[in-house]
Amino acid sequence: MRAALFAGLLAMASRPSTGRQVASGETLAEALRHRDPTAWSQIFEQEAPKLYRYIISRVGSPEDAEDLVARTFEEGWRHAHSFEDRGLPPRAWLFGIARHLTASHRRRLFRQPPELRIDVVEQSAEEADPELLDLARAIASLPRADAEVVMLRFVHGLTAQEVALVLNSTVEAVKSRQARALRRLRQLLRDSVSETATSATSHAGGKTPPRREQSEL
Amino acid sequence: MDDFAQRLHDALVGRIPPSPDVAPLVRLAAEAAQLPLPEPTADALARMRQRFEESIRPRQGRTLLGWMGIGPHPAPRAYRLAAGLAAAAIAFSGGSWAAGSTPWDAAVAVGKFFGNAAQSLRPGASTGEGGARTPEHEKEALGTPVGTATPTDTPTPTHTPTPAPTATLPANDGVVPPTATPDPTPDDDEGADRDSGEDDEEDESHHADGEDDS
Numbered sequence: 038m039r040a041a042l043f044a045g046l047l048a049m050a051s052r053p054s055t056g057r058q059v060a061s062g063e064t065l066a067e068a069l070r071h072r073d074p075t076a077w078s079q080i081f082e083q084e085a086p087k088l089y090r091y092i093i094s095r096v097g098s099p100e101d102a103e104d105l106v107a108r109t110f111e112e113g114w115r116h117a118h119s120f121e122d123r124g125l126p127p128r129a130w131l132f133g134i135a136r137h138l139t140a141s142h143r144r145r146l147f148r149q150p151p152e153l154r155i156d157v158v159e160q161s162a163e164e165a166d167p168e169l170l171d172l173a174r175a176i177a178s179l180p181r182a183d184a185e186v187v188m189l190r191f192v193h194g195l196t197a198q199e200v201a202l203v204l205n206s207t208v209e210a211v212k213s214r215q216a217r218a219l220r221r222l223r224q225l226l227r228d229s230v231s232e233t234a235t236s237a238t239s240h241a242g243g244k245t246p247p248r249r250e251q252s253e254l
Numbered sequence: 255m256d257d258f259a260q261r262l263h264d265a266l267v268g269r270i271p272p273s274p275d276v277a278p279l280v281r282l283a284a285e286a287a288q289l290p291l292p293e294p295t296a297d298a299l300a301r302m303r304q305r306f307e308e309s310i311r312p313r314q315g316r317t318l319l320g321w322m323g324i325g326p327h328p329a330p331r332a333y334r335l336a337a338g339l340a341a342a343a344i345a346f347s348g349g350s351w352a353a354g355s356t357p358w359d360a361a362v363a364v365g366k367f368f369g370n371a372a373q374s375l376r377p378g379a380s381t382g383e384g385g386a387r388t389p390e391h392e393k394e395a396l397g398t399p400v401g402t403a404t405p406t407d408t409p410t411p412t413h414t415p416t417p418a419p420t421a422t423l424p425a426n427d428g429v430v431p432p433t434a435t436p437d438p439t440p441d442d443d444e445g446a447d448r449d450s451g452e453d454d455e456e457d458e459s460h461h462a463d464g465e466d467d468s
Contacts, residue, residue, distance in 0.1 A: 078307070081306055089293070090292065094291050103298050103302055110302075110309075111306065114306075157292060158289060160292070161291055169285070169289060173289060191284075191286040192287060196267075212262075212263045213256070213259045215259075216258060216262045216263075219282055219283060223279060223282055
């Protein structure tokens with residue numbers, strides 16, 4: 038009994054320290070993996086706003102977005118040992134965590150939250166720019182895989198390599214998908230312009246210039 | 255990957271000027287980058303930062319949940335095991351000293367308790383009513399040895415059930431095998447009831463004579 042008591046006290050006394058100073062030659066990735074509070078605070082300041090924009094564009098609620106952003110960093114902290122330095126900024130890894138948490142957030146009837154909520158864009162636009170709203174509607178009506186690439190790649194500004202990491206895919210696949218997505222987007226906008234022109238002509242009985250010139254598309 | 259996708263990608267990253275076929279798509283991508291999305295307010299950022307800092311703040315000592323392996327800061331398994339052994343040692347020592355016995359005696363008593371519990375809960379050890387019932391209790395309650403069939407000691411025709419067609423009668427020399435129609439005896443009123451109607455008619459005639467006489 039005394040030996041077990043002594044072993045327990047010895048184990049409690051020799052627990053490893055959780056905080057450590059960032060070594061001079063240590064990279065940010067190593068500091069994050071070692072759970073350096075300074076490095077994690079730095080990455081929080083850099084990526085929290087971007088993650089918030091990504092999450093709220095899918096869930097719509099500011100409270101849910103705050104909660105998911107915090108949980109993203111908590112998950113990252115908890116699994117910091119699994120972060121691999123692939124020569125990319127840590128934000129791709131954090132976006133992957135956020136994507137996973139958002140997909141399982143309040144899942145209804147096995148359906149994930151959409152890649153883009155139109156109401157979020159409508160509320161954010163200071164002036165109701167009809168072209169941007171048309172673009173947002175076109176993105177929202179794309180197939181999920183195409184919409185996801187467009188949002189991550191162009192709206193949220195991730196590189197093709199980062200998008201490949203987030204989607205657990207290859208860079209070549211991301212390039213092909215972005216090309217296909219932009220082609221479909223262009224076709225959707227053309228169709229939308231044609232429908233607008235046709236309906237305006239039939240109602241007004243005359244020529245009405247479309248909002249977006251077809252030559253631009 | 256086709257050539258178009260590669261040329262489009264190179265144009266998007268600014269490596270090459272956009273060709274006429276990819277130029278509209280490059281413009282479209284640039285417009286998508288202008289899509290307005292909500293930014294977090296200063297208060298929202300402060301709340302998120304505070305919540306995250308609380309979760310990563312180094313603690314002076316682990317919480318009870320951490321020692322149980324729950325929460326964002328679980329203790330390593332070896333440490334938890336050692337802590338559990340230490341807690342058990344303290345509990346045994348304290349409890350046994352309070353009871354006036356040695357820790358070894360306390361451990362032996364605990365082992366005996368669990369052994370008895372396992373024995374009592376074994377199938378067939380009780381009637382399933384819960385609780386440990388000794389065989390003596392069973393015998394007293396039922397009047398028969400536990401686990402044995404209950405043959406009829408003194409079979410009587412009235413209490414003998416009609417055997418099933420496929421039933422096998424026990425071979426027991428001391429027991430009168432049940433029969434559907436036992437042999438009638440003159441003084442056996444119950445047997446006479448089951449007999450043919452001659453005796454009944456005879457009785458009725460006796461009664462009738464008796465009535466006529468009166």
